[in-house]
Amino acid sequence: MAGEPLYERLAEHYRRVIASGTLVPGDRMPSVRVLMHRHQVSLSTALQVFRRLEDAGWLQAKPRSGYFVRRRTTPALPSVDEPDNPSVPMEAQFVGLHESISKVIAQAQRFPEALNLAGATAAASLYPTARLQALTIKILRHQPTLLTEAGGETAGAVLRQAIAKRALSAGMTLSPDEVIATTGGVEAVNLALRAVTQAGDTVAIESPAFFGLLQIIESLGLRALEISTSPTTGMSLEALEMALLAYGNIKAVVVVPHLQNPLGSVMPNERKAGLVRLCARHKVAVIEDEPYRELLDDAGQNKPLKAWDRDGGVIHCASLNKVLAPGLRLGWMSSGRWHARVKMLKFAQSRNNESLSQLVAAEFIGSGAYDRHLFRLRERLRTQREATANAIARYFPSGTRLSVPVGGVVLWVELPAGTDSGRLFEEALTQGIRIAPGTIFSNSQRFASFIRLSCPQPFDQTLDDALQRLGRLASDIG
Amino acid sequence: MAGEPLYERLAEHYRRVIASGTLVPGDRMPSVRVLMHRHQVSLSTALQVFRRLEDAGWLQAKPRSGYFVRRRTTPALPSVDEPDNPSVPMEAQFVGLHESISKVIAQAQRFPEALNLAGATAAASLYPTARLQALTIKILRHQPTLLTEAGGETAGAVLRQAIAKRALSAGMTLSPDEVIATTGGVEAVNLALRAVTQAGDTVAIESPAFFGLLQIIESLGLRALEISTSPTTGMSLEALEMALLAYGNIKAVVVVPHLQNPLGSVMPNERKAGLVRLCARHKVAVIEDEPYRELLDDAGQNKPLKAWDRDGGVIHCASLNKVLAPGLRLGWMSSGRWHARVKMLKFAQSRNNESLSQLVAAEFIGSGAYDRHLFRLRERLRTQREATANAIARYFPSGTRLSVPVGGVVLWVELPAGTDSGRLFEEALTQGIRIAPGTIFSNSQRFASFIRLSCPQPFDQTLDDALQRLGRLASDIG
Structure with missing residues (x-):
């Protein structure tokens, strides 16, 4: 940390202040002037600290009122389990997965009209x-x-x-x-x-x-x-x-x-x-x-x-x-x-x-x-991730686990033990929803009850409905 | 040939008539009407015959006068030797050529201003x-x-x-x-x-x-x-x-x-x-x-x-x-x-x-x-090949051999036995001309006295001068 610029160290300080609960969502941040005085830094450094925290989603600027601690909506779901204690992994295996992955992709492509929640790329509307x-x-x-x-x-x-x-x-x-x-x-x-x-x-x-x-x-x-x-x-x-x-x-x-x-x-x-x-x-x-x-x-x-x-x-x-x-x-x-x-x-x-x-x-x-685009893209993806995670928390069967990542477009969802994600994938397709079953992410069957769900486009009623249907299917299958 | 359309067979007939010398360059072709009558074919078939022969460079249309047998300028050089009688090739070898090829390419790139006669692609001006x-x-x-x-x-x-x-x-x-x-x-x-x-x-x-x-x-x-x-x-x-x-x-x-x-x-x-x-x-x-x-x-x-x-x-x-x-x-x-x-x-x-x-x-x-573009591209490449071949015949040392291909942009030139094409490549570069030495086209030294010369752009005085310099260099080295 010693080699980092001053504003990065100050931003990190306030990040901890917020994470520890000293400042809570909705609280007003100290003003730029206070920061300059308190830490004896220049105006430009103080502004960089605010910008940094805003970029990282910790603060939200309100016109004419200053910066406020942002509400970080986290879903009411437990996190995905950490893996078991490390052990020597199974003997190296040939992958042999291409055919089954291709089968899954080909099967999905037979439903071109399905709502695609299986990709890892955001919608064109999020790009410049x-x-x-x-x-x-x-x-x-x-x-x-x-x-x-x-x-x-x-x-x-x-x-x-x-x-x-x-x-x-x-x-x-x-x-x-x-x-x-x-x-x-x-x-x-x-x-x-x-x-x-x-x-x-x-x-x-x-x-x-x-x-x-x-x-x-x-x-x-x-x-x-x-x-x-x-x-x-x-x-x-x-x-x-x-x-x-x-x-x-x-x-x-x-x-x-x-x-x-x-x-x-x-x-x-x-x-x-x-x-x-x-x-x-x-x-x-x-x-x-x-x-x-x-x-x-x-x-x-x-x-x-x-x-x-x-x-x-x-x-x-x-x-x-x-x-x-x-x-x-x-x-x-x-x-x-x-x-x-x-x-x-x-x-x-x-x-x-x-x-x-x-x-x-x-x-x-x-x-x-480019930086302006990235800033907007991150904001929008965060909103989409949170809305999707909330919908999963609302609609998926109890026992579902989810860790919401701090960026990107995909959510890795652990369904209740024993849920067959391959079957869920197939049933969802017939209901017009494309998801990625956990089985294609490993050569083992370790992730058979996981699915990868993406949130490529702005959350709306159609997505809400789709996630509701998907949650019901997961309950039925599980 | 039996399955070919009538106009193809007639075009082939006249191709032989010209190749055998019955009609010589400058001769007027029989008219469309004569063709229709002589072979009992429709107007459209007869026109296709003429079009075919013109496309292939055998005929040339002159406004208001009809079609004439085209002068096919062939260089006054003997053809490149046919390979020796076939024998079992040398034991399979690892190629091991990448490094020497890269060296040649890197060496050439140190002279970015050199006239590039080493490529296999025509100039942008020949494309749409x-x-x-x-x-x-x-x-x-x-x-x-x-x-x-x-x-x-x-x-x-x-x-x-x-x-x-x-x-x-x-x-x-x-x-x-x-x-x-x-x-x-x-x-x-x-x-x-x-x-x-x-x-x-x-x-x-x-x-x-x-x-x-x-x-x-x-x-x-x-x-x-x-x-x-x-x-x-x-x-x-x-x-x-x-x-x-x-x-x-x-x-x-x-x-x-x-x-x-x-x-x-x-x-x-x-x-x-x-x-x-x-x-x-x-x-x-x-x-x-x-x-x-x-x-x-x-x-x-x-x-x-x-x-x-x-x-x-x-x-x-x-x-x-x-x-x-x-x-x-x-x-x-x-x-x-x-x-x-x-x-x-x-x-x-x-x-x-x-x-x-x-x-x-x-x-x-x-x-x-696309077909119109290809037709023009072929015409222009033919002209460029012929002009380049003629310049080689004029300027290169006696003993040079060349087979002019019926299409494309490259000429494979055999210099008099013993000429070191690697040295010619290097000397030519210092004189502002980039050529491809024969050594990079084989894992053997069989083509050490060959060069590949391309004719990517319309022939002009600059090219004529360059080929003259190149010919002189080849004489000096040989």
């Missing part, structure tokens, strides 16, 4: 559609040959520069040359795994994990070893260490440190530092998948694992898909000591990205509009 | 830049959420439909569901190889081959077995058969049947049929890479290998990059019996393509504008 449209047209008017000129190196360089600059605020000091733009975050994770593994190797992953990761692992002929993961603080370092000691063929650990999908967990900074140290000691590559970090209220506080990387052992994979534009397939990676190999693999696999979308993204993330 | 720009803006105005909506399934379906329709004219009957859109042709070839091989397997390829293919093969941990390939008729079936008998671990044959890069060869239809039969007998997958076929004057006559595929053993990979828009990374594939596996691999590797460019491409290739 009009601005991106105008920017795309502007750039294309100035440089029509972007469509008909081979190469893409120039546009790539512009995007890498913008990404490296932005990464500074996340605690990553990268030169633009270290950045490799990819066809979405999915390609980045693919390339990372191809760089550090060979078919037959084992990869340690979170449990539960994003089903897309399980598919990637299977498609590369790798084995997945599922490590216990807390719904609040992420992968268990104890379980990981036991696995590293027990198995000699683990070549990489893949983690989503922030807003893990589906759990929504966020690894505390000490745990991130510990993970990087542990893997460095065991000479195992760390692949961090970061599609969601900038959806966190306090993204600046939550540095990626890469910020703790001392010997190039962390491959940082990120994506603009969830934070900027779900219609663009733009991701990027910084590959530490595997940079040359990843660059070769990317070139051999799909060459440079297209120029137009790279220039659009570079201009947008380099402008103030 | 303004039309594609207008189309992109039009589509984006109507559907701005293409940028911010997740998915891409709808746009993908529209593109697959347009591709399947277009494939009919190439003799391929595909359902849209068999088509998988990819991030350029490079990704298609990657996915094809991943579908049919495992690390350590051997892949038979043409010799020389596109260096990008060598890089793909190396990046996947495969071995490349180079098969003798004729500069006119493509891969030697005899050499391939010997290799298939000699080696048990060949899992795939990769060929570019039309306008092979760098040779420019075109496989005759009988040879294509023979290749498909041979590989089916040996149960070896055929991967055909088709970035250039539509650059052929008579593309309709030159059907892809896929048109002879009876048991799903051919994976057809194509790209819109060279024929429609070098700035778009759009390719597609039809994967025969590996369709499900390729679909899985594509999804796990990079998800769906972006929507916007897919819709732009679909609308363009579905319109008459």
Whole structure:
């Protein structure tokens, strides 16, 4: 904490004051003037403290009245259970999941009209559609040959520069040359795994994990070893260490440190530092998948694992898909000591990205509009999450558990023991609701009574009705 | 030939009449009326005959005077040698080429101002830049959420439909569901190889081959077995058969049947049929890479290998990059019996393509504008090839050999024996000219005295001067 700017330390102080109940929702915060006087700080520092706390959802500005502590609506549901005490995980298994996942996806696609609560992306209305449209047209008017000129190196360089600059605020000091733009975050994770593994190797992953990761692992002929993961603080370092000691063929650990999908967990900074140290000691590559970090209220506080990387052992994979534009397939990676190999693999696999979308993204993330967009996006997602969580608390059978994450669009819901989420998925589809059954997030049956529910669009009566129907179905099945 | 339309058979008849010298350049063709009478055909058939011959560059229309036999300027250079009699190729080798290829590319990129005669793509001015720009803006105005909506399934379906329709004219009957859109042709070839091989397997390829293919093969941990390939008729079936008998671990044959890069060869239809039969007998997958076929004057006559595929053993990979828009990374594939596996691999590797460019491409290739564009593109490339070939004949040292291909943008030039193309590449760079040395097209040193020269833009004094300098350098080095 010592190296942090003054305003961050003051913001943290007030965060604790609120969390401890000294100031409660509805209380007026001390004024800017009081803060300046009390802590002997400048006007600009005091304003930054307020802005920080507002961004993080702790305060709410009321016109002409100042800042007030915000009511944090939490659902009246117990949290999802922490995993059992760590133990050596089951013997590494081939994933073998692709077919069952595809079956679930194909089944869902047979009901194209269903209300989609199975995705991990917010609705288009939450993204800066009009601005991106105008920017795309502007750039294309100035440089029509972007469509008909081979190469893409120039546009790539512009995007890498913008990404490296932005990464500074996340605690990553990268030169633009270290950045490799990819066809979405999915390609980045693919390339990372191809760089550090060979078919037959084992990869340690979170449990539960994003089903897309399980598919990637299977498609590369790798084995997945599922490590216990807390719904609040992420992968268990104890379980990981036991696995590293027990198995000699683990070549990489893949983690989503922030807003893990589906759990929504966020690894505390000490745990991130510990993970990087542990893997460095065991000479195992760390692949961090970061599609969601900038959806966190306090993204600046939550540095990626890469910020703790001392010997190039962390491959940082990120994506603009969830934070900027779900219609663009733009991701990027910084590959530490595997940079040359990843660059070769990317070139051999799909060459440079297209120029137009790279220039659009570079201009947008380099402008103030990006932070303003993120601020609005987080606010709206918070409102949507809370409304959805409240509806679940109202309508789902007793015994349902839920941890509401501090960002993002998905909720990981534990239904009463024994509820068959596969059956719920099927029944819900026939009633026009698409959800993601817990079974596709693991190679085990450990999450058979979980579902992942998303809240992609503003909460309304239709959603309320749908969640009511879903809750009734869950009761009937359970 | 029996199944071909009447006008094709008549066009073929006159093609022979001209090739045999019965009609010589400058001669006036019989009139439309004469043709109708002589062959008892309709006006529309007769007109199609003329159009066909004009498209293929045999005739030239003169306003108000009718059609004349076109002067086909051929350079005063002997053809590139046919390869030696086929023999069992050298033991399969790991490619190990990526590093040297990267070195060549990196070296070239240090001279960004150099005149680029090392690419395989025509200049932006030869593509429908303004039309594609207008189309992109039009589509984006109507559907701005293409940028911010997740998915891409709808746009993908529209593109697959347009591709399947277009494939009919190439003799391929595909359902849209068999088509998988990819991030350029490079990704298609990657996915094809991943579908049919495992690390350590051997892949038979043409010799020389596109260096990008060598890089793909190396990046996947495969071995490349180079098969003798004729500069006119493509891969030697005899050499391939010997290799298939000699080696048990060949899992795939990769060929570019039309306008092979760098040779420019075109496989005759009988040879294509023979290749498909041979590989089916040996149960070896055929991967055909088709970035250039539509650059052929008579593309309709030159059907892809896929048109002879009876048991799903051919994976057809194509790209819109060279024929429609070098700035778009759009390719597609039809994967025969590996369709499900390729679909899985594509999804796990990079998800769906972006929507916007897919819709732009679909609308363009579905319109008459695409054929008009191709017609102009071929004409201009022919002129550029001939002018470049003539300049090579004028300026290069005696002993230089060259086969001018019937389409595309690259010329494969054999310098006098002993000329070091690597040195020529380096010296040329310092004189502001970028060429591709023959060494990067093979794992052997067989093509060390070859260079690949491209003619991407309209021939002018600058190019003439550059080729003169290059010729002088080649003489000095040789």
